[in-house]
Amino acid sequence: MDVIGLLSQQHREVDALFLAFRNASDDTSRRELCIPLAEALMLHSTIEVRWVSPKASRVVGDEKIEHAE
Incomplete structure (x- = not known):
């Protein structure tokens, strides 16, 4: 998979x-989503900073890149 494909996949996963977080019925369910959400956001950010931005x-x-960040 290319970087753009991976980044697109990450967008879908984060969305x-x-x-799921928005639709969670209680705080316990939301808490359980926090770690996977944080991990997905970190991976997404890493892909952008490491491969796309340069x-x-x-x-x-x-x-322009600094302004976009």
């Missing part, structure tokens, strides 16, 4: 976790 920076410049 699904946020939806390549994008070469195309559009560091200043």
Whole structure:
């Protein structure tokens, strides 16, 4: 899988976790979703910072990437 495919998959997973969190019926259910949600967000952020931002920076410049962050 390419980086864009992985990032797209991560978007879908994070969206699904946020939806599950929003629709959780109680605090216990929400707490159980916090760790998977945090892990998914960290992975997503790592993918962007490690692979997407450096390549994008070469195309559009560091200043635009810093502003986008």
